[in-house]
Amino acid sequence: MSRPHVLLSAAVSLDGCLDDTGPERLLLSGAEDFDRVDAVRAASDAILVGAGTLRADRPRLLVNSAERRAKRVEDGRPAYPLKVAVSASGDLDPGDPFWTTGGARLLYTTDDGAALARARVGGAADVVALGATVDWAALLDDLGARGVRRLLVEGGARVHTQLLQLGLADELRLAVAPLVVGEPDAPRLFGPGAYPGGPRSRMRVLDAERVGDVIVTRYAPTVPGTTEAATAADRHWLRLACDLAADCPPSETAFSVGAVIVAADGTELARGHSREGGDPVVHAEEAALAKLPADDARLATATVYSSLEPCAHRASRPRPCARLIVDAGVRRVVTAWREPDTFVPGADGIGVLGAAGVVVAEVPELAEAAVRPNRHLVPTLPSSTHKE
Template sequence: MTRNQGDLLPRPHVLLSVATSVDGYIDDTSPVRLLLSNADDFDRVDQVRAESDAILIGAGTIRADNPRLLVNSDERRANRIARGLPEYPLKVTISGSGDLDPEAKFWHHGGEKVAYTTAAGVEKLRTRLDGLADVVSLGDDIDFGKLLDDLGERGIKRLMVEGGGSIHTAFLSQGLADEIHLAIAPLVVGDSEAPRFLHPAAYPGGSSHRMTLAEARTIGDVVLLRYLPKQESGK
């Protein structure tokens, strides 16, 4: 896709947020979601949400976890309102097929929502989500650059991406991620069928590209690593 910088507002800063086990998994294969973060790290994630203009999850995460995807702190929501922002960040999802359940909690809590889909899925999704979300077609395929352009035109300056793995992989492999917040929990899943943070892909710079580590800190028994993938490490 050709991007004319003179015609479009800047794309948002893209932050990938994820918690993994020591061996890189974001869940196990049990029917109950595996909680990798601790209470303090969940609170940190709530703060990052409050600082974001939009939060994005994929259709698979909606189906698997049925999240509300909210800023939970009353104080943080009040601070957003005091700054002239909506109480909640814009909630964003992606479904190429348009196969999303209108009864999912995602649509019935928080503020405004946008659902991106393809030309093949747009009519189905507009029917299903009538009155619940703005539905946008990205063309024949999911074009993540076009998605960011549309969010930029909506005034979104900071986008927090909370997964799942295929979504994180797409943003990082296409060179669209500006920042990664990687929380590593002291757990080992050890199940090759469990979902991972990233999938095999051709990533910018290949396996020798060393990202800049901007921050490393402990949060209870979790370690937070903040990487800047577009910046080469000084080694």
Template sequence: MQTSRARPYVLLSCAMSLDGYLDDATDERLVLSNSEDLDRVDAMRAGCDAILVGANTIRRDNPRLLVRAAERRERRAGDGLPPPAKVAILGHGDVDPGSRFFTEGDTEKIVYCATTTARHNRARLGGRAEVVDGGEPVDAAFVLEDLAARGVGRLLVEGGSTINTMFLTAGLVDELQLVIAPFFVGDGRAPRFVGDGRFPWHPGHRATVVDVRQMDDVVLLRYALSDRFEA
């Protein structure tokens, strides 16, 4: 695992069905979590310097990526902290500049895209976000190093399958918080938690479970994935 280079503490948060799906194959968003867990995620957002998603998440979910609870926003402001920055990895993809990622929230917005699409995305996104050439293809380690240089010490990754696979296969996640919903999706067309890849954790190198918690009808599994894990 890559634990020595300067980078933010990376916490990957995800909810999935019992059979490992992040969504179903319909156009309507599948609700996997519950109110208690959503409040927990909001608290995690409030404790991070930036929140990262991928292009597919912006397209499918149109997320705001903002801290919802007023008291948490006020606490950050009272501590002299800005709202968590919004970060997106587009790769070779494209997103609607009218998405809520860009239009909602008075916070810094940073987009990493592939070298061949950087000029296009700068023109398309205009002044709505800073567009950064992330390499060809986008290099997750470069993204983290660049965010660290911007003062991001703690990063929350709320990606879909592509982003999850990118960061996990690279060994760049320090902590995984995985919520399991009590039902099956059973549709191979739907997106899964991760795609194919070579992961640092396998039968010969098991991930370390540090917490198991029931929240009404969902279960939170917390794993330490690096020696930088914060208990």
């Protein structure tokens, strides 16, 4: 089961503060931005906060718009996303609005904190012990197993910092308010420590927009073990593509491949896998692209994630997948495994894409996952999956 897409969401001042040191909460956003966040909540499967945020802000984490709640129900989802809290100690106030307002609730804690957590909020939430400490990877695995595909993380600073430092954040949406707090002890969004890629690593800017009087920028964090152009979001979607490859009917004459097409805003547009729908020769990228209109404007800024390098030559169709991607107007592809010479010697789909101006990112850390459903064709993973 794939982990959810992890979206970190926060609002800060121009000098990076989440709040000032006064007794009242500093409101950094206005009505327009609050509505934007409400829409992001409505698009999420779960919303997560840490215990510090629960104690300081007492958030309800609800979808406020009745229309958005109705649309969720119409789509077969609960009116409210799952509300998730994280507390190592389990020492929480059962009267907090988080536990008494709408939506299902889930609490992650440690083995030592589990007894107190169940005594405090066990009647209002499922309580899950993660071990001696809060194991964020295990937490995300558990949410994925529960069907959570999009996780919105609304704080606090310690939670955001840990997820980013561990390389588990797929996206950061940061609303910057036009004010300066100027207090040296005011809380900042991220704490000190080692971050993926080191101190000189730069996130990739996905887009920016003005919402009322704040500027909201979307970033894709970098993660260790990936190429410079690959990000945490790339790893998430590429892992899903590798999972889809396992759904392929087995074949002795073709690879099992999965593909996912993702829009610039991080939403999935289509997915496919080899030999899907009983077609013995359809390829994964081809199957995914066929599910979208040829003139879909979102393709121009979308990314195609394919567990195997898109093919440059094929006998079963007039156009190989690399050419289908180029002709669809897609400008970015992420893949885990370069095509070996098993069936087509000298295949170079990445070269075809690059020659057409398509940016290609490779994530060799996921090559093993891409090879796994093809083990009968490729008994061992080559020491290098890259062609010279």
